[in-house]
Amino acid sequence: MANTNNAGAEALRRLKEVDPPSLLAPNPTLSETARAASQYLFSSIRPFSQKCPLDQLLVDGYDAEQIWHQIDLQTQPLLSTLRRRVNQFVKNPDEIAQLKVPSSVAKKVEAKNHEEWEQESDDFDEELDEDDDDEDDFEGVEKEEKNGGSDGEEEDDDDDDDEEGSEDEDEDEEGEKEKGKGKDSGIEDKFLKINELNEYLEKEENNYENAEEADDGDEDSEEDDELEKAGEFEMDEDDEDDDEEEDEDDEEEEEGMENARYDDFFVGKKEKSSKRKDQLVEESEDSGDEDDMESNKQVCVCVCVYVCVCMIVKIFILKIKFSYPVFLYSFMQKKRTASTHEKQLEKIQSEIELMEKANVEPKTWSMQGEVTAANRPVDSLLAVNLDFEHNVRPTPVITEEFTASIEEMIQKRIIEGLFNDVQRAPRLPSKAPREVKELDDNKSKKGLAEMYEQEYVQKIDPTSAPLSSKDKLKNEASMLFKRLCLKLDALSHFSFAPKPVIEDMSFQTNVPALAMEEIAPVAVSDAAMLAPEEVFDGKGDVKEEAELTQAERKRRRANKKRKFKADAVKRSEKKARSEKKEDNAIPGQVNG
Amino acid sequence: MIRRTQRLKKEYLYRKSLEGKERVNYENKRKIREALQEGKPIPTELRNVEAQLRREIDLEDENTAVPRTHIDDEYAFAAEKDPKILLTTSRNPTAPLQRFVKELSIVFPNAQRMNRGNQVVSEIIESCRSHDFTDVILVHEHRGVPDGLIVSHLPYGPTAYFGLLNVVTRHEIQDKEAVKTMPEAYPHIILDNFNTKLGERTATILKYLFPVPKPDTKRIITFANKSDYISFRHHIHEKQGGPKSVTLKEIGPRFELRLYQIKLGTVDQAEAQTEWVIRPYMNTTRKRKFLSN
Numbered sequence: 001m002a003n004t005n006n007a008g009a010e011a012l013r014r015l016k017e018v019d020p021p022s023l024l025a026p027n028p029t030l031s032e033t034a035r036a037a038s039q040y041l042f043s044s045i046r047p048f049s050q051k052c053p054l055d056q057l058l059v060d061g062y063d064a065e066q067i068w069h070q071i072d073l074q075t076q077p078l079l080s081t082l083r084r085r086v087n088q089f090v091k092n093p094d095e096i097a098q099l100k101v102p103s104s105v106a107k108k109v110e111a112k113n114h115e116e117w118e119q120e121s122d123d124f125d126e127e128l129d130e131d132d133d134d135e136d137d138f139e140g141v142e143k144e145e146k147n148g149g150s151d152g153e154e155e156d157d158d159d160d161d162d163e164e165g166s167e168d169e170d171e172d173e174e175g176e177k178e179k180g181k182g183k184d185s186g187i188e189d190k191f192l193k194i195n196e197l198n199e200y201l202e203k204e205e206n207n208y209e210n211a212e213e214a215d216d217g218d219e220d221s222e223e224d225d226e227l228e229k230a231g232e233f234e235m236d237e238d239d240e241d242d243d244e245e246e247d248e249d250d251e252e253e254e255e256g257m258e259n260a261r262y263d264d265f266f267v268g269k270k271e272k273s274s275k276r277k278d279q280l281v282e283e284s285e286d287s288g289d290e291d292d293m294e295s296n297k298q299v300c301v302c303v304c305v306y307v308c309v310c311m312i313v314k315i316f317i318l319k320i321k322f323s324y325p326v327f328l329y330s331f332m333q334k335k336r337t338a339s340t341h342e343k344q345l346e347k348i349q350s351e352i353e354l355m356e357k358a359n360v361e362p363k364t365w366s367m368q369g370e371v372t373a374a375n376r377p378v379d380s381l382l383a384v385n386l387d388f389e390h391n392v393r394p395t396p397v398i399t400e401e402f403t404a405s406i407e408e409m410i411q412k413r414i415i416e417g418l419f420n421d422v423q424r425a426p427r428l429p430s431k432a433p434r435e436v437k438e439l440d441d442n443k444s445k446k447g448l449a450e451m452y453e454q455e456y457v458q459k460i461d462p463t464s465a466p467l468s469s470k471d472k473l474k475n476e477a478s479m480l481f482k483r484l485c486l487k488l489d490a491l492s493h494f495s496f497a498p499k500p501v502i503e504d505m506s507f508q509t510n511v512p513a514l515a516m517e518e519i520a521p522v523a524v525s526d527a528a529m530l531a532p533e534e535v536f537d538g539k540g541d542v543k544e545e546a547e548l549t550q551a552e553r554k555r556r557r558a559n560k561k562r563k564f565k566a567d568a569v570k571r572s573e574k575k576a577r578s579e580k581k582e583d584n585a586i587p588g589q590v591n592g
Numbered sequence: 593m594i595r596r597t598q599r600l601k602k603e604y605l606y607r608k609s610l611e612g613k614e615r616v617n618y619e620n621k622r623k624i625r626e627a628l629q630e631g632k633p634i635p636t637e638l639r640n641v642e643a644q645l646r647r648e649i650d651l652e653d654e655n656t657a658v659p660r661t662h663i664d665d666e667y668a669f670a671a672e673k674d675p676k677i678l679l680t681t682s683r684n685p686t687a688p689l690q691r692f693v694k695e696l697s698i699v700f701p702n703a704q705r706m707n708r709g710n711q712v713v714s715e716i717i718e719s720c721r722s723h724d725f726t727d728v729i730l731v732h733e734h735r736g737v738p739d740g741l742i743v744s745h746l747p748y749g750p751t752a753y754f755g756l757l758n759v760v761t762r763h764e765i766q767d768k769e770a771v772k773t774m775p776e777a778y779p780h781i782i783l784d785n786f787n788t789k790l791g792e793r794t795a796t797i798l799k800y801l802f803p804v805p806k807p808d809t810k811r812i813i814t815f816a817n818k819s820d821y822i823s824f825r826h827h828i829h830e831k832q833g834g835p836k837s838v839t840l841k842e843i844g845p846r847f848e849l850r851l852y853q854i855k856l857g858t859v860d861q862a863e864a865q866t867e868w869v870i871r872p873y874m875n876t877t878r879k880r881k882f883l884s885n
Contacts, residue, residue, distance in 0.1 A: 392872050396821050396848060398758050406816050406825060411838045413782050414812065414829050420783040420795070422804050425671035 008040020035059040051077040097207045601748055608662040618659040621645050666749045674803040675726045677703040688736040695762050695845050701778050714860035744859040752797045753853040761845045778803050779811035791883040817883050822849040
């Protein structure tokens, strides 16, 4: 137990001595020492944390996050109880006297005794003198206690708190001196009086002594004591920076903001802020170191960053909370100093920024040329007014004026009587006009006898064309037509029955006698042909030359001569006549 | 009967195909006639055919002088016969459409209304031909509002497709009307602003839906064309007072017609030749007017 304790304490001490730059690079040995230190601390606090389910900090093979969570498990309930207790003590300082100090602690306290306490208090006084503001002082005091506590932890929690505290106080004293000297006047305030502080410290002393005398093995008191101390240590070490700062901030806020004055903020504002910064830096460095130490190489950098961020946030928050008026003032100062030109420039700059930003971003869908439904959001066309070129004339709206114009036109047409009605067209004669039989009243030109004659002829010879009372033209036409038909029939077919031949009295045609009775087709038949003797135009018996007798030959020759002579005489006479004419004609021509 | 109709159709088409030649002939004859009248020499290109054409000119009368087109063939007997119209709807008509068709059957004299049922268009046309109808009118709708009118002249005549707009039926104005009944005398027709050839064609199609009226009827039906939209109006006029003042009272439905197609065949002939079809997406459609000038 002691060995482990010693090892843990040794680890803590080593951590403290490490310089911050080396923390930036991941270092396995450092992490090992950090883990050992945290384990040691955890186990030392374990007796005071009743609600914690873990007995030991499990470190081997665990992530930084997991280790943190384990520490959280222990510290969170502890913190709340400690706060409650501190508040109680603040309200009832008498209870402090009832606290019992643990035996080991008591022994050490005995060894040290008053001197150290006084030394401490002196140191405290010195430190307090050095500080500037009440808030600072208070913080400083707290910090002193805490720092003292933390320094003590590094070495040994259970042993020689006071000694360590004194040593640490010395260190802190130096640190305080390094920070800078403040005014004595600024230390005291309504809520911090040095005399009261001294009284409190003396009380504490007495309590410890009493506790030593009264009870040695009172674990509760020990625990309480331990708790008190441990709480301070815990607060310093295991809290996140935010918690610490929040507490400080809260307290400072509570005490400072109630009675905030201009002088509080602006008289020594620069010094104050810088001091605050330094303190914060120191604080954060401490916690930061521890953070780094306890984490893996993976989380090392992250935690560093986180710490820095927290620091910045802290500063920012603090600045806002405590120098919010400062900010306002400076901001207003800036506004007043900007000229109109600068304002214009700013405006233009902002516009330029906007436009550049718009140019860099991808265009909206409506500026992207041809956009199909897939490339634009649903129902986005409803919001956009689109412009179409319509090629169709819009449908006419029937207005009063339109109707009036139409009615005017109608009225005009009615008055004029100009309608576009359908007109009845004259019908084309599709049928021939019927023959109207007119009864002739005139006396008939033919006599009765002639009529009877015609009837008789008709009966006998049905072929004869009766001269009816039709027009002559018609007769002529019918004649022509019959002739034409006959010819056509003759040409067209073989089974032709020839029509009866019409015999005209006036002239004879060369129609054969048997034409009517001929059976053979007209085309082939010889009926139309003339008989040889009808064709023959000659006389008597025709003999060939071979058959002729001598006498007949002579007779023929004589006939021939006679004919020739007669012809010759005729010709000569003709010639003589024509020559005479020519003779008469020629002299005219010769002369001319 | 089928063969007869087919033969008549073929003859009609053949005569239609000869129209081009006939037109040329007619033009030449006209030139020669002019030349003869004015005493000018006959143009040189007609020298060869001059004699023949001259003979034809002498022989022709008023009927043959004018070149006959298929249009005249279509409406050849329209002037002589009174039109007989059949009105039907598209399939499954709504009640408002049925009311509208009933009104139209009163507007057109000699019109009969028929329920569509599930008849095919070709059936309808066949039955109409056999019953000597001259025209068939189909009315289409969209959700109760009439939006289409198809006028088909029957013996292979042209079919005109109209779109109906701004339809106001008599049922809608029934409350305001004092007169609930409508006179059914043959009306006078007014066709206004049909100037182009196409306009004339549409005018004849619409004109021959009506019979020859008596000169003294009070009923007037107007087809007024304004930028290709034909307004149908139905009035009764009264001549009140001496100074030629006419009071009009509007009765009957009113709508705008918009011609979008003319086909040279009946409705059931899907492959009939298109005489004219609207071109709404042509760039210059907006500027042009097809029915007027």
